[in-house]
Amino acid sequence: MTRVATDILVVGGGAAGLSAALAASARAKVTVVDDNPLLGGQIWRAEMGKFNSPAAKGLVDAVNSGEIRVINNAQVFAAAARNTLLAETAEGRSEIEFEKLIIATGARERFLPFPGWTLPNVFGVGGLQALVKGGVPVAGKRVVVAGTGPLLLAVADYLRSKRASVVAIAEQTSASRLGGFAASLFRSPSKLVQAAALRAGLRGVPYSTDCWVSSAHGEKALEQVELKRKGRTSTIDCDILACGFNLVPNVELAVPLGCEITDGCVVVDKFQKTSIANVFCAGEPTGVAGVDSSLVEGRIAGLAAAGDQDGARSLFAKRDRARRFGEALNRAFALRDELKALADDDTIVCRCEDVAYGRLTEFENFRDAKLQTRCGMGPCQGRICGAATEFLFGWKPGSVRPPIFPVKMENL
């Protein structure tokens, strides 16, 4: 068991966490704890040890070269007290004591169940990108990218750069919503340039709006997906399906600390402070709004936690613009109701405990379903099925019990 004491502890080494750590480090002793071998988080995940984004590289280098203590490969799994977190590392349990905490735990993908979604070679878009960055080859593979949001384009573009054959991009939102969103981008020209560049890179790839995967088929692994568009069904042969149905804030650490949560997001004030006095939160856990918002929220949280309220205040306008972009994004890519009707009675919803959709329809809330079927009681603690059942049935996710990630019994 190791003990660490720090002024400011940042949990999460992605955009928000790095930005927060750097901002706070001018005035305080800062420690960043992250569960990956390298900093960068999800969106900036390094590829074979290298960062594709110059912004990512700059921030990671700045954090690594400063006075900031970085603890990699450490999974924070519980709050032992108001000022102590427990983490599991290769060396065992680590107890990290802090004066102030900045939660920058990011977001995860939402999966929605449809027949065949559990077949081998069906992935989340972000998950697939992470695998490919880790070295899994996709050259020559036929890939369907489906779901919603700009991430579909970004990942499709990336997969093409790895010589995958992207055979279709299915965007569930409507053409009119997408048009409205594109128009709003004129307020953020840099985003428009990014989007245009992505579309250019994806020239020749069939891109459909109002289109979604209704089922996936295959004997032992994925062979074919069925797409629905305007009442018509078409099938398309493919080797890989990458699905993304927006992101879900990771609030599992904020909850046991007692932070107020509304609509699945951590409630923060202007200084990114949560309802708990010494706990701040930045980035996607406060509401999914993209990397620019994460960066500026991180800076505000870092400055405010370190006592530089004026510095933090000077960034409010920038933060508010970034959040407005996030809100427009969420409206443009809100999930359509038809997606609630894709699962059959025997479509698995909870993969950990093999609980099918039909079984869940017997219950009125997540707690009863969980108690009776063990839905959400597996190693993922309902991270996947909780977000799905929230969308499918309107159920509030159940309580997360510690450890928030599985941990060796000896490290509890």
Added chain:
Amino acid sequence: MTTFDAAIVGGGIVGAACADSLSAAGLSVCVIEASGVGSGTTAAGMGHIVVMDDSEAQFALTRYSQQLWHELVTELPTNAEFEICGTIWIATDSVEMSEVKRKQESYSEHGVESEILDESSLRTAEPNLREGLAGGLLVRSDSVVYQPVAARFLIDRAKRRGADVIVGKRVIEINGTGVKLADGEFIEAKNVVNAAGSAASDLSPGLKIVKRKGHLVITERYPNFARHQLVELGYLKSAHGKSADSVAFNVQPRSTGQVLLGSSRQFGAEDGEIDYAILRRMTSRAFEYMPLLRKLSAVRVWTGFRPATPDNLPYIGKMPAQDGIYVAAGHEGLGITTSLGTARLIADEILGRDSAISREPYSPGRDLIEH
């Protein structure tokens, strides 16, 4: 307005069993559950159905209840995961081995078969126990059940016989004519059964039920890591200690392949937060018996509150001098096991029937008389 034959306060396993027994006898029943059926202490427990020989009365009730569980098996749904896996009481040294022999004789006198295991047969039965343990006592007839499903099954069966089940409303007062809900509604009933577990004393002042906090850990799936419910012989010492916090080695193999690990006991701990100090005492105790447990991946830790009484026996029966008010509460860590027996005794008393075992040792009057 309807007057029920019986209003049952609490939809845990004990209230559910009472609803089942009373509705089976033809009574009109209403169950009022504040939170969710089987969601309180019931859900927090292990679901070990075990015969305990720490007193004659405990033995009689656990044995009778176990027989009722065995009668129920064929009707339980498969997802109740009822499994007769047996219990092994583990002895670490020769002193504990002599206790094993005493225990075997005592079980035998009461008609419960058990086998003494020596060091090597214990290791054969449970290869993940450490070497050098003295032996143990295998009681084959003990079993485990996934208790939230069992509670729901009992409630659903009562519902099919016409029972009303009100979920999400709290009872704030009970008397001989019915129960009053927090929202002001009054439900009339000829008989009221207080099966509110650790909250039973709030509704029936005078009962000496206190909360006794426990921790449990469950792992990912490791099929056959353990094959029987494994309990250290010292468990009773832990269960019967009156003040100090205590831990005991108690492992249960779930039919899912998961390993469920207990147990801890704390008085005076009112909040449900994990207490990492006692949790680590509990896991360390377990590692002394099963070293490989250290490396298993724990997916969930939780706490629950056992409703404990001064003499470790539940309160079952009519409240003295309060016509129409019955108590079925205070089962400490044995509520799942003894729920079925409890429900029969309550039904017998309400209906004026004879019981299969003496009801007298469980009478709520035994503690009240001291006042």
